[in-house]
Amino acid sequence: MDPSEGRRARRDPRKEIEGAILETALGLEDPEAREVFLRQWFGNDPEGLERMRGLLKASAESASFFMEAREHRVSAARDAVEDMEPIQVAGVISPPIEGPGSHIGPYRLLGRIGEGGCGVVYEAAQDEPVSRKVALKIIRLGMDTEAVIARFEVERQALALMDHRNIARVLDAGATDTGRPYFVMELVKGERITRYCDAHRLDLPQRLELFIQVCHAIQHAHQKGIIHRDIKPSNILVESPDGVAVPKVIDFGIAKAAGADHQGRTQITERDQIIGTPAYMSPEQVDLRGIDIDTRSDIYSLGVLLYELLSGRPPFDEAALEKAGMSEMRRALLEDDPPVPSQRPAGEVVAENRRTDPSRLQSTLRGDLDAIVMKAMEKLRNRRYQTVNSLAMDVRRYLAHEPVLARRAGRLYHIGKFVRRNRVACLSGAAVAVSLVGGMGASTWLYVRERAAFSEQKRLAWEAEIARNKEFHLLEQAEARASISQVAGLLNRRQTGVSLSADNDFGGVAILLNEGKAEEADALLRENPLDSIEPSPDATRVFRTLGHWNAMRGRWHQALRCFQWLDQANRFDNIEGIIEGTDPMCLATLLAEFGKEEDYKKFRREALDRYLPVRSALAAEHLLKITLLRPLEAVELERLRQAAEMCASGRRSEYSGRDSFPQWDALALTMFHHRSGESRKVLEWSDRCFSFSGGRGDRERSTRCLRAISLHRLGDRDAALGQLAHARTLTPPPSGPEEELKLDIWLDWSVSRVLLKEAEAVAAE
Structure with a gap:
């Protein structure tokens, strides 16, 4: 048995x-x-x-x-x-039950082929008036209540309204001897669409063509005012008469009328009842808040179907949803986002059923197809395709290598689509272009050969001219080097037991200047153009000494010229040693006060590129004073933040050979906060500057100018004017032989003069 x-x-x-x-x-x-x-x-x-x-x-x-x-x-x-x-x-x-062999009207039941929520489907034979096999659906025993009969009637009316080659047609309707309604449909002998595609190993374009036919069928139902509400592979059967695959949509058993029917009867709905197959249901179908179901619910289910056709499995596992229970199932469908089809691992069997390999399958799905599927499956229905026809059109665009609406792509994406869509024309155009380029190349090559002899002759003439110029230049350099040697000899000559040191000690230089040797050196140097002198250690000492000497005598433009050439010579020296010295600061103050604005900005950009990041507080203080003499852009100011933090740390260079001057660090940080627009911090750091006693007054004048500008910004104009008046009283001492012993005195007063001019301009506003 x-x-x-x-x-x-x-x-x-x-x-x-x-x-x-x-x-x-x-x-x-x-x-x-x-x-x-x-x-x-x-x-x-x-x-x-x-x-x-x-x-x-x-x-x-x-x-x-x-x-x-x-x-x-x-x-x-x-x-x-x-x-x-x-x-x-x-x-x-119990009432009698129909079964195989029994008759219902003119139909003889052959066997049960399926069942729905309220009815059973039989394969039946009709002998008169035509001989054919049909599918007969009858209300299940015990379900012949008024509500079930009404829903059964909705399905019959829905199918009767539709006339589409991809929807099973209604052929007849009636009632059994016991009064149970039935209707007769076209018998569809086919496989579910996913099984058919795998059995016949359809590639992705062939699967998409079948899917487009299904979309047309659902669009037809929507135009008739019918929402299917249970789209899944088992409700889409594929026949292949004459070897042509034709999908048929069946089982409108839980279909819903979009409004009242043509006889004015209202739609049949069941509030708070979840109807459908969980893995293929839209979020609004499982949402028990009473959200009305419209045609976009079918669009979501079509997206799930397309997901399975492409990747081999639905986005949500049906068995897992059933085991999870109603609450967890609702939460998953309402909140969880499934991975895009291309991220689903494709096995060998899945890829072979699509006539490709796993890596190529994922590559094909990535991009347009991912975007189409996920747009159809959006949780918010307003973000889905608004009609089934628009979904089908986007799939058709993909097959035609046209840009799809589901993606927001740039110009390269559209160009790539154009090339794929017009492959033959593009290849022909490329061949013509290559031919033209080749012809032009050959012509150009012949022309170049013709001109080669003339160019060679011209080149030899130029080389002769260059040789003559080079010879003249070498003569000038020889004379300049001789002059430099004489100047350097004057500066290095020992006088009263004092000599120049190589580490930027200007004490010996001051004594030589007082003895008149620098005047003689400057006169000798003016006889030779500065641009004729090549950088060298001797030239560096000469430019530095004469730059300070001219600055102390108020010859600002001559001093500026010397420090500009000193900067060029210093590019070959140690970077850290240069920034920890005063050479860049001297050039910056002269450019800010007497040079062109664009020249100062250019020097500041080069200083930021050359000296950042700084490695000592001394270098940080010098770099801040160099770059903050004039307002600067926010980007440049942000680059200086590292130098400001290093300056605040107080870490001086271990090999700089200088004492720590915290008062100058405080001034540099005051300037940084001034350029940052942080007026409160300017006041805080200016107080720290005033806490250091002593000095010539140049630091105090710079600090009071910055404090005046900040008070003006904070609205305290009287206090600002008081600070500015106090700053005006602090003037540099008169220049003279006694001051020439302090070669850096003019530098700090130059900084204060630049800031004083800025403070007076703000006060004038």
Whole structure:
């Protein structure tokens, strides 16, 4: 005996029938319709009626019961009812049940081929007036309540309204001898679309062509005012008459009218009831907040179907959703975002069924197809395609190598699509272009050969001229070097036991200047243009000494010229040693006060590029004073932040050979906060500057100018004018022989003069 028959023999028929009655009653949301149905079955069995009422009440208290009931339990109960002879349950005789071999009207039932939520589908044979096989759908036994019959009628009317080659047609309708409605449809003998595509190893373009036909069918239903609400592979069967694949959409059993039908009857809905297959349901179908279902719900389900056709599996695992329970299933569909199709690992079997390999399959899905699928599956329906036709058009654009609307792409994307769409024309154009370029290249080569001899002759003439110029230049350099040697000899000659040192000690230089040697050196240097002198250690000492000497005598432009050439010579020296010295500061102050504004800005940019990042507080202080004499851009100011932090740390160079001068660090930080527009911090750091006593007054004048500008910004004009007046009283001492011993005195007063001019300009505003 067949094992399934043995299991069926061991089942209790009474319990199976009561299970079927319970499942049927649970599907009736109308309490009155449910009560009528129960009284029909338990009219002579009050105890059974009360027991069933208790079971229904217990079921209603658990919301998850409706979703977690297993389909095999329902099928087992239905099989028991359909396979048994009519029996009596507590005095109630069950109505006769149709089955294979029985007749319904002119149709002879051949076998059951499927079942829906409220009906059973049979394959039937029609002999008159034509001989053909059809699919006959009849209301399930015990489901012939008013609500179920109304829903059954909606499906029949929905199918009758539609006339499309990809939708199963309605051929006839009627009622059985017991009054149960049925209707007859076109018999579709085909495989579900996913199984058909895998069995015939359809590649991606062929699958997309089938999908477009399905979209046209659903669009036709939407135009007739019908929403399918249960689009899934098992409801799309593919036939291949004459070897041409034709998909057919079936089972509009839970379809919904978009409005009242042509007879004015309202749509059949069941509030708070989840209808459909979880893995293919749209978020609004599982949202129990009463959101109306519209055509965009079908668009989501089509996106899920396309996802499975491309990647080989649906975005959400159906078995996992069923095990998770109703609440977790709703949360997953409403909140979780599945990976895009190209991120799903493609196995060898999946790739082979699409006539490709796994890596190429993922590469093909990446981009346009990912965008199309995920746009159709957007959680918010306003962000999906608004019509099925627009989804089909985007798929058609992909197949035609046109830009798809689901992607926001740039110009290169559109150019690539154009090339793929016009491959032959582009290749022909490229060949013509190569030919033209080749012809032009040959012509150019011949022309170049013709001109080569003339160019060679001209080149030799130029080389002769260059040789003559070089000879003249070498003579000038020889004379300049001789002059430099004489000047350097004057400066290095020992006088009264004092000599120049190589580490920027200007004490010996001051003594030589007082003895008149620098005047003689300057006169000798003026006889030779500065641009004729090549950089060298001797030239560096000469430029530095004469630069200071001219600055102390108010010869600012001559001093500026010397320090500019000193800067060029210093480029060959150690960078850290240069920035820790005063040479760049001297050039910066002279450029800021007497040079052109663009020359100062250029020097500042070069200083930032050359000396950042700084490695000591001394270098940081010098760099800040060099670059902050004039306002600067926010980008340059941000680059100086590292130098400001290093200056605040107070870490002086371990090999600089100089003492720490924290008062000058405080002034540099005051200038940084001034350029940053941080007036409060300017006041704070200026107080620290004033806390250091002593000095010539140059540091105090610079600090009071900065403080005056900040007070002006804060609105305290009187205090600002007071600071400015005090700064004006601090003037540099008169120049003279006694001051020439301090070669750096003019530098700090130059900084204060630049800041004083800025403060006076602000006060004038």
